[in-house]
Amino acid sequence: MRPLKFFSRSNKVLSALCCAQLISVSAHAGDLEITSMLGKTFSPELISGDNTTDIETTDESNVALAFSWKDTPTGQGQILVNYISRDFTDNIDQTIHSFDTLYAHFNGVAFFKERNYITTVSMGVGGTYFKSDFDSKIYPSITFAVGTRHELSDNLTFITELRAYATLTKEDESVFCQNEVCVANFNDTVWFDGQVSIGLAYSF
Numbered sequence: 341m342r343p344l345k346f347f348s349r350s351n352k353v354l355s356a357l358c359c360a361q362l363i364s365v366s367a368h369a370g371d372l373e374i375t376s377m378l379g380k381t382f383s384p385e386l387i388s389g390d391n392t393t394d395i396e397t398t399d400e401s402n403v404a405l406a407f408s409w410k411d412t413p414t415g416q417g418q419i420l421v422n423y424i425s426r427d428f429t430d431n432i433d434q435t436i437h438s439f440d441t442l443y444a445h446f447n448g449v450a451f452f453k454e455r456n457y458i459t460t461v462s463m464g465v466g467g468t469y470f471k472s473d474f475d476s477k478i479y480p481s482i483t484f485a486v487g488t489r490h491e492l493s494d495n496l497t498f499i500t501e502l503r504a505y506a507t508l509t510k511e512d513e514s515v516f517c518q519n520e521v522c523v524a525n526f527n528d529t530v531w532f533d534g535q536v537s538i539g540l541a542y543s544f
Contacts, residue, residue: 371543373416375499377404379537381424388431389522397439400426402535408449418447420464420483422505424533430523437516437523441533442469443505445483458489460501468507468531474518479531481507489541497541507531 383397404422411417422443429436445466452459462485469478487501509526516524 371410373406373408373497373541373543375404375406375408375539375541377406377499377501377537377539378402379404379501379535381426382534383424383426384532385527386428386516386524387527389516389524391525393431394527395428395431395524397428398426400424402537404537404539406541408541411448414451414453416449416451418449418462418464420445420447420466422503422535428524432523435523437473438471440471442471443467443481443483443533444469445481447483447485451489456490460487460489461485462487462503468505470515472515474523475515477513477515479507479509481505495543497543499537499539499541501535501537501539503535503537505531505533505535507533 379402380399381402382399386395386397387393388395402422402424404420406418406420408416408418420443422445424441426439426441427436428439443466445464447462447464449460449462452461462483464483466481466483467478468481470476483503483505485501485503487499487503490498492498507530509529509531513526514522515526516522
């Protein structure tokens with residue numbers, strides 16, 4: 341039997357033309373920008389599997405990558421991906437469990453020009469991927485941020501940011517459960533993460 345081909349030659353040509361068209365449209369829309377950020381995440385608490393005891397999650401560093409394009413003279417469209425790896429200790433046998441979070445959001449960013457810098461306000465919608473030692477789930481989420489931009493050169497900008505995430509969860513979800521035994525649950529139906537970050541943006 342001949343091997344299956346997922347992309348024929350004509351499909352490859354069509355895909356290349358589509359990518360070229362998207363790049364062309366983005367170029368006409370304005371500057372493109374890639375931003376890398378590093379920060380600190382302040383985590384809320386979980387609750388024990390029997391819903392009697394709060395469980396702390398560790399406050400860890402977060403790393404983020406954003407791809408942005410100029411949408412208006414005073415704003416950007418942005419795709420932002422943010423990752424945090426943290427832990428919690430269950431109250432059953434004091435075992436440490438990993439609890440990773442990946443945020444992916446489409447944002448609108450507004451610029452407000454100050455004397456020597458730019459203030460930014462950002463809002464976005466997207467999804468949150470939670471992964472523990474037991475299971476993984478995807479939930480809808482929103483994000484809001486305020487920050488500053490300080491131009492270091494024509495292409496390089498220093499960024500500061502305060503960001504919040506709100507994820508719609510289920511209190512009795514199975515993310516922290518195995519064989520119907522749960523070591524933890526979400527404390528509320530909304531999971532809030534707060535972050536302080538700095539980064540560098542390169543425009544081209």
